[in-house]
Amino acid sequence: MEQDVESPTVMKKPKLPKQAREDLPKQLVEIDRSKKIQRYVQKDGKCNVHHGNVRETYRYLTDIFTTLVDLKWRFNSSSLCWYNQWTPCVNNLNGFVSAFLFSIETETTIGYGYRVITDKCPEGIVLLLVQSVLGSIVNAFMVGCMFVKISQPKKRAETLVFSTHAVISMRDGRLCLMFRVGDLRNSHIVEASIRAKLIKSKQTKEGEFIPLNQTDINVGYNTGDDRLFLVSPLIICHEINQHSPFWEISQAHLTKEELEIVVILEGMVEATGMTCQARSSYVSSEIKWGYRFTPVLTLEDGFYEVDYNSFHEIYETDTPSCSARELADMASRARLPLTWSLGSKLSQQGLPESEQEGQETKTSLENEEKSQQSERNGDIANLESESKV
Numbered sequence: 001m002e003q004d005v006e007s008p009t010v011m012k013k014p015k016l017p018k019q020a021r022e023d024l025p026k027q028l029v030e031i032d033r034s035k036k037i038q039r040y041v042q043k044d045g046k047c048n049v050h051h052g053n054v055r056e057t058y059r060y061l062t063d064i065f066t067t068l069v070d071l072k073w074r075f076n077s078s079s080l081c082w083y084n085q086w087t088p089c090v091n092n093l094n095g096f097v098s099a100f101l102f103s104i105e106t107e108t109t110i111g112y113g114y115r116v117i118t119d120k121c122p123e124g125i126v127l128l129l130v131q132s133v134l135g136s137i138v139n140a141f142m143v144g145c146m147f148v149k150i151s152q153p154k155k156r157a158e159t160l161v162f163s164t165h166a167v168i169s170m171r172d173g174r175l176c177l178m179f180r181v182g183d184l185r186n187s188h189i190v191e192a193s194i195r196a197k198l199i200k201s202k203q204t205k206e207g208e209f210i211p212l213n214q215t216d217i218n219v220g221y222n223t224g225d226d227r228l229f230l231v232s233p234l235i236i237c238h239e240i241n242q243h244s245p246f247w248e249i250s251q252a253h254l255t256k257e258e259l260e261i262v263v264i265l266e267g268m269v270e271a272t273g274m275t276c277q278a279r280s281s282y283v284s285s286e287i288k289w290g291y292r293f294t295p296v297l298t299l300e301d302g303f304y305e306v307d308y309n310s311f312h313e314i315y316e317t318d319t320p321s322c323s324a325r326e327l328a329d330m331a332s333r334a335r336l337p338l339t340w341s342l343g344s345k346l347s348q349q350g351l352p353e354s355e356q357e358g359q360e361t362k363t364s365l366e367n368e369e370k371s372q373q374s375e376r377n378g379d380i381a382n383l384e385s386e387s388k389v
Contacts, residue, residue, distance in 0.1 A: 037283050040199045040212060041262045045157065045279035089121030107135045153269050153276040159184040160265055160278035164312040167291040168240075168254075168319065175240045175324040177217075179282065180293050181265055182233035182311060189267035189276065192228040194219055194236055198245050199281075200259040215245050217261065230267070232297055232306050240324040251289040251321040259284050290319035 039048050092115045093099055102115045106128060117124050163180035170176070183189060196217035203209050219238050220226040228234055240246045249257065261282045269276050294313040298305050320327055 037258070037285070039281060039283065040260050041279055041281040043162075043280055047279075089124030090115060090117050092116075103131065106131050151272060151274070153272065153274045156185075156269050156276045157278035160189070160276075161311065162263060162265075162278075162280035163293065164286070165291075165314060166261065166282040166287045167293065167314055168246075168251075168287060168289045169292050169317050170319055171237060171239075175320075175327060177238040177240060177246060177261075177287070178235050178293065179263060180233055180235050180311065181228075181230070181263075182306075182308070183230045184308070187270045189228075189230050189265075190270050192230045192265065192267035194226050194228055195221075195264050195266075196236075196238065197262045197264070198259060199262055200245075200257075217245065218243065228265075228267075232304065233308075233311060235293055236263070242325070242328075244324070246324065248323050248325050250323040250326070253323070254284055254287060254289060257284045261287070288314060289321070290316055292317050 041047055090099075090102060093102065098115065105111060105115070117128055119125075161182050161184060166177060166179040168175065168177050171178070181194065196219050198215040198217055199212050200215070201209070201211045202213045217238050219236050225237070238244065238246075263280050263282070265278045267276055268274065291314040294310045294315055296307045296310045298307065322330075
C-alpha cells in the first residue's frame with residue numbers, strides 16, 4: 001500500500017532538514033502548493049543544499065590544502081607578521097615599524113642591508129631561521145592555492161549551456177523527453193558525457209518516507225548516445241518506455257507532480273585536460289508537453305552556422321496527452337485485427353482447438369467415404385448395363 005494507514009494515536013513530527021520537512025506526506029505536514037518550488041539544483045548548477053550541525057570539523061584540517069583551495073578569495077590572502085620589540089640583537093631598529101620592515105625583508109628575502117642581525121644574540125638567530133622556514137612553507141601553500149584556484153575548470157562550465165525548458169513530444173512513434181545542450185566555445189569538451197537524475201520524494205510499500213529520492217533516467221547509456229561529440233548543440237532524448245519513471249505520467253498528471261530533473265554534463269577541457277562538470281535542472285513547470293525545439297543549425301557557403309538566438313526556442317506540435325503506457329495499450333489494441341489468428345477465433349466460439357480439428361478430420365473422412373461409395377455404385381451400374389446388352 002502506498003498510502004499511510006490512519007491511526008488514532010498522535011504522530012510526532014520527526015526532526016528533519018527543511019527540505020525533507022517540506023516533502024513530508026500530508027498526514028505530517030500540509031504542503032502549500034502556492035509556495036515557490038524549492039529546487040534541489042539551481043539553473044546555474046549550484047546545489048541548493050547546506051550542511052548543518054557538522055561536529056567533526058577537524059576533518060577539514062586533515063586536508064588543509066583542499067580547505068585553502070575551497071576558501072573564497074577574500075579569505076585566501078594572509079601575511080606572516082612578526083612583532084619584535086626593540087632589541088640590540090638587530091642593528092638600526094628604532095621601534096615597531098622598523099621591526100615590521102625587517103620582518104618583511106626577511107619574509108621576502110629582499111635584504112636591503114641597512115637592518116641586520118648581529119652575531120651576539122642567539123635568540124635573534126633562532127627567530128630568523130624559524131621565520132625563514134615558515135615563510136617558505138606559507139609561500140609554497142599560497143602559490144599552490146592561487147595556481148589551483150586560477151586553473152580550476154569551474155569557469156569553463158559557464159560556457160556550457162542548457163535549454164531553459166525540457167519538452168515531451170513524439171519521436172519515431174514513441175513518447176520522448178528531450179532537452180538541449182550546447183557549447184559556446186570553439187575549443188571542445190573531450191570525452192563529453194551526459195546523464196540525468198529524477199529527484200522526487202517517495203513512500204515505500206512499508207510506509208517509509210524517502211525524501212529527495214534519486215532515480216536514473218536513461219539518456220542512451222545502453223546505445224552509447226550518452227557519449228557526446230559536442231561541436232554543435234545537441235538534443236538529448238529519453239525514450240519513455242516501461243523502464244522509465246515517466247511511464248504512467250500523463251499531461252494532466254505532470255502539472256500536479258512535484259519533481260525535478262537534474263542533468264549533468266561532464267568532460268575534459270581540451271586546453272588543460274582537467275575534468276569539467278556543468279549542471280542544470282528542470283522542475284515540472286519547466287517541462288513543456290507537446291513541444292519541440294526549433295532547429296538552430298543551418299548550412300551556409302562552405303560551413304555550418306549555429307544560431308544561438310533560437311537555442312531556447314520551442315514550438316508546439318501534435319502530441320497525445322495520455323501517458324506512454326496508455327499510448328502503448330491503444331497501439332496494441334489497434335494491431336489486434338492484423339494479427340487475428342485461427343486459435344483466437346476458435347476460442348471466441350467456445351470450443352477447444354483440438355476438438356475443432358477432430359471434427360474437421362472426421363467430416364473430411366466421411367466425405368471421402370461417400371465419394372468412394374458413389375464411385376463403386378457407378379461401376380456396378382455400368383456392369384449391369386453391359387450384361388443386359
